[in-house]
Amino acid sequence: MSILVLNGPNLSRLGKREPEVYGSRTLDDINRELAEAFPDILFEFFQSEDEGALLEKLFHIEDKGGYGGVVLNAGALTHYSIALRDAISAITIPVVEVHLSNIYAREEFRHKSVISAVCMGVISGFGANSYHLGVRAVLALAE
DSSP states (O other): OEEEEEEOTTGGGTTTSOHHHHOSOOHHHHHHHHHHHOTTSEEEEEEOSOHHHHHHHHHHHHHHOOEEEEEEEOGGGGGTOHHHHHHHHHOOSOEEEEESSOGGGSOGGGGOOSSGGGSSEEEESSTTHHHHHHHHHHHHHHO
16 A cells, blocks of 8 residues: 655644744654655655645645545645645545644634544644554545
């Protein structure tokens, strides 16, 4: 099975940006740990600061086929990107929303996710383990 791990704006700064909130692991660390933890999964990792690139990636994997799901940390786009919400709605591949921090224990504006309603589920607040739980959710959905 192939799984896309898709990351939005500012996640390239993991390990440097607010480590008290996001931890000290870099995105490369998280990606490597996922590949090691799930050796039978073919992962594709993609991160962009650009909303349009994320939309194009979702459409590309839908058209290409062969993906069992998407683990998505949309970063700040979670809270305002109707375009990303519509893109998730436009594909048939299941998407699991993940967040490193507990978005409901943070600033008020982070409590609202415009993409949650079109995702299969949401995992929030478990640090880098949120990604591992997201992969497990995709695997469970595929069964």
